Structure formats: structure tokens, C-alpha cells
Amino acid sequence: MKIMLQFELKKIFHKQVNKIVLFILAAVVLAGSCLAIRDVWYYREDGSKISGLSAARQLKKEQDKWKGYITEDVLRRVVEEEKAARVSSAGDEVLFKIQGYDDIRDMINIGFSEVGDYDYYMCGNITPDEAAGLYDRRMLRIKEEIKASEEKAGTALSEKEREYLLNQYESLKTPLYYEYAEGWKALMDSQYLSTLMTITIVIIGFLVSGIFSDEFRFKADSIFFSAKLGRNKAIGAKIKAGLVAITVVYWSAMLLFSAIILLALGFGGAGRMIQTGRNFSSIYNITYFQFWLFTLLGGYIGTLFILMLAMFVSVKSRSAVVAITIPFALSCAPMFLGRIPAMTYIMNLFPDMLLRINWYVEEYLIYEIGGKVFRGYSVLIPIYLVLFLGMVPVLYYGYKRVEVK
Amino acid sequence: MELEMIDLTKKFGNFTAVNHLNITMNNGVYGLLGVNGAGKTTLMRMLCTLLRPTGGKVTCNGKEIFAMDGEYRKLLGYLPQDFGFYPEFTVQDYLLYVATIKGIRPAVAKKRVKELTAKVGLEKAAHKKMKKLSGGMKRRAGIAQAMLNNPKILILDEPTAGLDPNERIRFRNLISELAEERLVLLSTHIVSDVEYIANEILLMKDGELVHRGTAGELIGSMREQVWKCCVEKKEVKHFMKKYKISNVKSDSHGVELRVISREKPDQNAVLEEANLEDVFLYYFGEKAGEDNAAI
Ligand SMILES: Nc1ncnc2c1ncn2[C@@H]1O[C@H](COP(=O)(O)OP(=O)(O)OP(=O)(O)O)[C@@H](O)[C@H]1O
Ligand SMILES: [Mg+2]
Numbered sequence: 178m179k180i181m182l183q184f185e186l187k188k189i190f191h192k193q194v195n196k197i198v199l200f201i202l203a204a205v206v207l208a209g210s211c212l213a214i215r216d217v218w219y220y221r222e223d224g225s226k227i228s229g230l231s232a233a234r235q236l237k238k239e240q241d242k243w244k245g246y247i248t249e250d251v252l253r254r255v256v257e258e259e260k261a262a263r264v265s266s267a268g269d270e271v272l273f274k275i276q277g278y279d280d281i282r283d284m285i286n287i288g289f290s291e292v293g294d295y296d297y298y299m300c301g302n303i304t305p306d307e308a309a310g311l312y313d314r315r316m317l318r319i320k321e322e323i324k325a326s327e328e329k330a331g332t333a334l335s336e337k338e339r340e341y342l343l344n345q346y347e348s349l350k351t352p353l354y355y356e357y358a359e360g361w362k363a364l365m366d367s368q369y370l371s372t373l374m375t376i377t378i379v380i381i382g383f384l385v386s387g388i389f390s391d392e393f394r395f396k397a398d399s400i401f402f403s404a405k406l407g408r409n410k411a412i413g414a415k416i417k418a419g420l421v422a423i424t425v426v427y428w429s430a431m432l433l434f435s436a437i438i439l440l441a442l443g444f445g446g447a448g449r450m451i452q453t454g455r456n457f458s459s460i461y462n463i464t465y466f467q468f469w470l471f472t473l474l475g476g477y478i479g480t481l482f483i484l485m486l487a488m489f490v491s492v493k494s495r496s497a498v499v500a501i502t503i504p505f506a507l508s509c510a511p512m513f514l515g516r517i518p519a520m521t522y523i524m525n526l527f528p529d530m531l532l533r534i535n536w537y538v539e540e541y542l543i544y545e546i547g548g549k550v551f552r553g554y555s556v557l558i559p560i561y562l563v564l565f566l567g568m569v570p571v572l573y574y575g576y577k578r579v580e581v582k
Numbered sequence: 583m584e585l586e587m588i589d590l591t592k593k594f595g596n597f598t599a600v601n602h603l604n605i606t607m608n609n610g611v612y613g614l615l616g617v618n619g620a621g622k623t624t625l626m627r628m629l630c631t632l633l634r635p636t637g638g639k640v641t642c643n644g645k646e647i648f649a650m651d652g653e654y655r656k657l658l659g660y661l662p663q664d665f666g667f668y669p670e671f672t673v674q675d676y677l678l679y680v681a682t683i684k685g686i687r688p689a690v691a692k693k694r695v696k697e698l699t700a701k702v703g704l705e706k707a708a709h710k711k712m713k714k715l716s717g718g719m720k721r722r723a724g725i726a727q728a729m730l731n732n733p734k735i736l737i738l739d740e741p742t743a744g745l746d747p748n749e750r751i752r753f754r755n756l757i758s759e760l761a762e763e764r765l766v767l768l769s770t771h772i773v774s775d776v777e778y779i780a781n782e783i784l785l786m787k788d789g790e791l792v793h794r795g796t797a798g799e800l801i802g803s804m805r806e807q808v809w810k811c812c813v814e815k816k817e818v819k820h821f822m823k824k825y826k827i828s829n830v831k832s833d834s835h836g837v838e839l840r841v842i843s844r845e846k847p848d849q850n851a852v853l854e855e856a857n858l859e860d861v862f863l864y865y866f867g868e869k870a871g872e873d874n875a876a877i
Contacts, residue, residue: 180682180688181682181683184675184678184679184682187670187671187675188668188670188671191670191671192670193670391668395666395667395668395669396662396664396665396666397665397666397667397668398632399627399630399632399660399662399665400660400662400665400680400727401683402631402632403630403631403632403655403658403660404655404680404683404684404685405652405655405656405658405683405684405685405731406652406682406683406684406685407655407683408651408652408655409651409652410683410685411682411683580632580633580634581627581632581633582627582633
């Protein structure tokens with residue numbers, strides 16, 4: 178069995194086109210991580226800016242001054258200092274002064290903006306005492322948020338759903354802790370990660386879509402299926418080879434991407450809650466490290482499902498070219514199509530959602546199933562895990578029954 | 583080893599490729615002869631469980647082969663007519679891989695691969711990639727893979743196509759050597775391939791078995807005789823139209839024809855001993871008719 182698996186892997190990784198796409202993936206990982214690192218900005222006193230590694234080092238110095246719990250006092254100070262900064266400096270110079278606590282500013286901006294709106298200058302419009310009530314304000318805001326979404330959808334949330342959302346908000350332990358976390362933010366708060374996942378899935382699509390159909394393409398099917406194990410263990414080896422290829426390539430790409438960014442920008446802030454910044458209103462009470470793990474695991478489940486489907490299509494169509502369109506269609510198409518409002522409910526259940534967890538983690542996506550309320554991803558991940566596992570026998574028996582004509 | 587085809591039928595849509603065949607085969611070499619499209623490959627694919635029959639069944643020692651599944655395929659060696667390889671594999675990799683999916687233990691597989699590469703004369707090419715082999719070398723690798731599991735049932739679809747004369751002889755000897763203790767079924771259009779090594783020859787036409795027997799029996803079954811006669815060039819056309827001609831040889835004096843006919847085709851025609859090629863023509867051949875006669 179082990180030898181059979183080795184041979185199947187050899188078939189995959191010795192193919193010229195597969196070597197090329199893997200090379201492309203490696204290049205994309207490197208380029209993507211460099212771009213993500215370059216997206217870290219530091220503003221000098223004169224308002225000019227630098228980016229990348231040195232920016233991160235400077236930024237850390239600024240942010241370390243604010244390291245600690247975001248207490249009422251800290252919130253007051255943020256509003257006071259921001260106001261002072263805006264008075265005493267012009268144009269981009271102000272950015273130099275606020276970059277030590279920019280994320281806290283962001284929390285306040287989100288917290289005090291109208292529902293469905295984001296006011297970048299909100300900090301300047303409220304008093305320090307108002308800002309001190311940010312955490313209470315957050316509880317109030319969820320209620321407004323619920324009301325707004327009910328009006329928009331035309332249906333009311335159930336009592337349980339409402340309770341669940343409130344409960345999720347309440348259980349966030351405040352005050353939140355703040356420290357430098359540019360590494361994690363570059364990794365998680367940008368589009369690069371989900372773009373990389375999309376590219377990775379398409380590239381693994383190249384690797385796995387030939388596993389089954391190449392037997393037909395190379396006309397090796399007659400010998401394969403007339404061999405003793407051709408309709409049982411040899412198929413198992415093919416499925417295993419597919420899973421190994423998916424797993425190894427996916428995690429290599431993700432871990433390499435993460436490692437480059439974190440090694441460059443620092444691992445600090447892993448324990449910071451994701452609510453300390455642009456995900457201030459998220460119902461997922463997790464730290465950046467958990468967020469990262471969650472996003473990668475969810476992406477892995479989505480990848481497994483989509484590529485399993487691609488392999489199944491390659492069995493049915495006997496064509497790797499047709500199979501390759503599956504990861505394209507499922508991971509890219511919804512992105513281009515946009516999320517049509519009428520389709521939102523369906524689109525929210527699409528597997529591509531799993532490739533963009535870090536993007537949708539701020540949405541209040543919940544489902545009530547059998548009297549219990551679940552968050553979007555608490556539903557999606559198990560669904561696709563089960564669908565993926567269900568695909569395994571379907572793929573196996575689909576190939577087992579093939580006739581050679 | 584007994585392989586029995588019972589009412590075996592395969593239809594593609596409403597075209598019948600194999601038509602209610604009833605054949606029993608035991609150990610020995612069987613030659614399957616038939617024109618293009620006779621249904622030889624279709625029959626062999628069913629015997630290899632690659633195609634499901636639309637009617638009837640095949641049994642191996644009384645058990646239905648699809649029900650036997652792996653147990654049956656364990657006994658099987660198959661060389662397809664039209665087949666391919668994993669282009670990036672070397673000959674050795676390829677044979678080792680096939681050995682694995684045939685369920686042969688690695689240690690045994692290594693030995694068998696070495697033996698067989700030598701037997702089919704591929705030692706020098708063992709580390710060449712499959713995509714770099716010539717057509718004949720590929721077929722030899724195909725023959726080697728079929729033998730890997732020392733099959734009790736060996737099914738070879740046009741095994742000698744593309745082999746050079748040396749290799750053809752070597753192959754024939756190999757089959758004769760192997761024929762003991764196993765059932766070998768080989769299809770071909772090349773009559774001489776089976777003339778010497780087949781214990782029994784099956785003649786297939788339009789999906790049906792038209793005749794079976796040893797070479798001698800088949801020759802004896804001819805209801806017409808073989809004649810040799812020399813004619814002038816301009817007469818050839820006339821003969822072609824009227825008779826089945828199994829050979830035409832021109833020289834400066836005229837043309838020597840080998841004619842299959844019930845009556846003496848020409849005054850000076852002499853009776854010849856029939857061979858298997860004449861039988862093939864007798865059963866499958868057509869008189870050339872207007873078109874071909876013009877050539
Ligand atoms: N998959 C298929 N679908 C439809 N028709 C088919 C299929 N396979 C074979 N046939 C038809 O069945 C008939 C028998 O084909 P088969 O390949 O068995 O002939 P054969 O005796 O092996 O011929 P050859 O000597 O050319 O190899 C042919 O008329 C062919 O067109
Ligand atoms: Mg054929």
C-alpha cells in the first residue's frame with residue numbers, strides 16, 4: 178500500500194506541468210508575503226512615510242508605549258491625544274502622532290459610528306468620557322445592529338438568535354489587551370491570505386485533477402483496471418495520493434507565507450483579541466493566533482472539499498481539463514459575481530466562504546438549527562467536513578465502476 | 583483452468599459487436615483470427631472485466647468472473663491492443679508499479695521485473711523513460727507487464743503488432759514456452775503468428791464464431807481448393823473479379839496467381855496445398871470486385 182502510494186505521488190510530482198505550477202505557487206507565496214510586509218507603514222514626523230521591515234520596527238516603538246489593557250483611562254487618553262494631535266499638526270503629520278494607538282482609535286470609530294457607517298473622524302467628535310464607555314457602547318450597538326438587520330431583511334430574529342448574539346458580545350472579556358501585533362495584522366487583516374488560498378486551491382487543482390483521468394488520457398486504464406487491485410486498493414492509493422498532495426501543498430504554502438510574514442514583522446500580539454481593531458464588532462471572541470489557526474483550518478476543509486469534488490468530476494468526465502474548472506468556479510466565481518443580495522443566503526453557504534474566513538469574521542452570520550444557534554462558520558466547517566468525507570466513498574465507487582471502452 | 587463464455591453478447595447502442603458467443607477454453611494457446619471490426623478486442627475486454635456484457639456471462643472454473651472480482655483478476659495477464667504508459671516513468675518504474683497494483687509483494691516484484699526485462703530484451707532500456715521508447719519496445723514492455731503475475735489466463739490483443747522479425751520469433755518462442763499450465767488467448771491478423779503456436783484457432787466474423795479448430799482442421803474445412811496458375815498481365819483483372827486471390831506475384835514472363843476456387847480456374851493451373859492464409863481468405867475474403875480489380 179505504501180509503495181502504491183509512492184508511485185501515485187510520483188505520477189503527480191514528476192509531471193512537467195505540475196512542476197511548473199508548483200514553482201509558480203512558490204513564487205506567489207514569496208511575492209505575496211513580501212507585498213504583505215510592504216503594506217506596513219510608518220509615518221515620520223514630517224508626514225512622509227516608509228514601509229516594510231524598518232517601518233515595523235519604528236511602529237513597534239510607538240505602539241509599545243500603549244501596551245497594556247485598554248481601560249477607560251486609556252480610551253480617554255486616546256481621544257484627548259488624537260484631538261490634541263489634530264490641533265497641533267497639519268496634514269499627514271498627524272499620522273505620525275496617532276500611529277501608536279491607531280487600532281484603539283479604530284475601535285472607537287467603529288463603536289461610535291452609525292450602524293452601517295464608518296466615520297474615520299469619530300474620535301474627534303466625542304468627549305473623552307463618552308469614549309470611556311466604549312464597551313457599554315458596544316453592547317448597545319449590537320442591539321441597533323440587530324434592529325437594522327431585521328428591518329433590512331424584513332424578518333425578525335428569533336428570541337434565541339437575539340439572545341445568542343447578545344451573549345456572544347457579553348462574554349467578550351473586557352478590558353481588551355493591546356500590544357504591537359503588526360505581524361498578525363499583516364497576515365490576517367489583508368486580502369493576501371485569501372487570495373493566496375484561492376491561488377493555492379487552483380494550483381493543487383492542477384495536481385489532483387489528473388490523478389484519475391490520466392489513466393484514460395495515457396490509455397493506461399486497460400492495464401490498471403484489469404490488475405488484481407485495480408478496482409480496490411489501487412483506487413484507495415489514488416485517493417490517498419490526492420489527500421497527501423492537497424495537505425502537503427496547502428500547508429506548505431500557508432505555513433511558509435505565515436512564517437515569512439511573522440518572522441519579518443514579529444510574532445508579538447498573538448494573544449491579542451481580534452476585537453482590538455477592525456474586527457471590533459465580531460462575534461468570534463478569539464485571539465489573533467486562534468484566528469489564524471481557525472482561518473487556516475477552515476480553508477483546509479474548504480480546499481479538501483472543493484478538490485475532492487474536482488477529482489470526482491475528473492472521474493466522471495475522464496478529463497483533467499474539465500476537472501480543473503471546479504476549483505476555479507468554486508473559489509473565484511463567487512468573488513467576481515459579487516454577492517447578489519437575493520442570493521446572499523445561498524452564497525453564504527458556498528464553500529468559498531471557507532477560503533475567506535478572515536474576511537467574513539466580522540459579519541453576524543448565524544443559523545438556528547434544531548433550537549440551537551450556531552455561528553456561520555460553526556455550521557459551514559462541519560457541513561463541508563461531512564461533505565468531504567462523504568465524497569470519499571462516492572469517488573471510490575465512481576472509479577471502481579468505470580468501464581474501459 | 584476453464585474459461586467459459588455463455589451466450590456472451592455486447593451491444594453498443596443497437597450495434598452488436600459480440601453476438602451470443604458460446605466458447606469454452608482450457609489450458610493451451612488459442613489464436614483469435616478475424617478482420618478489423620470483427621469484435622476481437624471487445625470480446626477480450628469482456629474477458630478482462632473491463633466491459634460488462636450486455637447479455638450472457640463469462641465463468642472461470644464455473645464462477646462468474648465479475649463476482650470473483652480481484653480473485654479473477656489475480657489470474658489475469660492482459661496486453662491491450664492500444665495502450666499507453668505514464669510518460670515520466672522509466673521502464674523499471676512502470677513494471678514495478680504494475681506489479682504493485684497486481685498485488686505482488688515488493689521483493690518478488692523486483693525479481694520478476696528483472697527476469698522479464700531480460701526475457702523481452704529490454705535490459706538496456708530499463709532506466710529509460712517510457713516516453714522515449716520506440717513503438718516495438720513499448721509493446722515489449724507491455725508483454726512483460728502482462729506476464730508479471732505469472733498469469734494463469736493470458737490475454738494478448740495483437741501482441742506482435744510493431745515487432746521486428748527477430749522479436750516476433752522470440753515472442754512466439756516465449757508464448758510456446760509459457761503455454762503449458764495456462765490459457766493463452768491471442769488475437770492477430772497475422773496468420774503466421776498463430777499457425778505454429780496455437781493449439782486451436784478461432785475464426786471470428788461480425789461478432790460471431792464462424793469456425794474453430796486446429797490449423798489442420800481449418801484447412802480441411804475448406805470447401806474449395808487452392809490453385810497456382812500463370813497468366814498474362816491483362817488477364818489478372820478478370821481473375822480478380824471472378825475468384826478469391828490469395829497471392830499475386832509478377833515476373834518478366836507474366837503473373838503467378840494463387841487462386842481459391844472450387845473448379846480449376848485455368849487450363850494449366852496446378853493444385854497447391856492450402857495453408858492457413860488461404861483459410862483466412864476463404865472465410866473472410868471477398869472477390870475484389872470492380873473497384874479493387876482496377877488497381
Ligand atoms: N466503445 C464502443 N462504442 C461503440 N462501438 C464500438 C466500441 N468499441 C468497439 N465498437 C465497435 O464494435 C466493433 C468491434 O470492434 P473491436 O474493436 O472489438 O474489433 P476488433 O476485432 O478488435 O478489430 P481490430 O482488428 O481492428 O482491432 C467495431 O465495429 C467497432 O466499431
Ligand atoms: Mg482489436
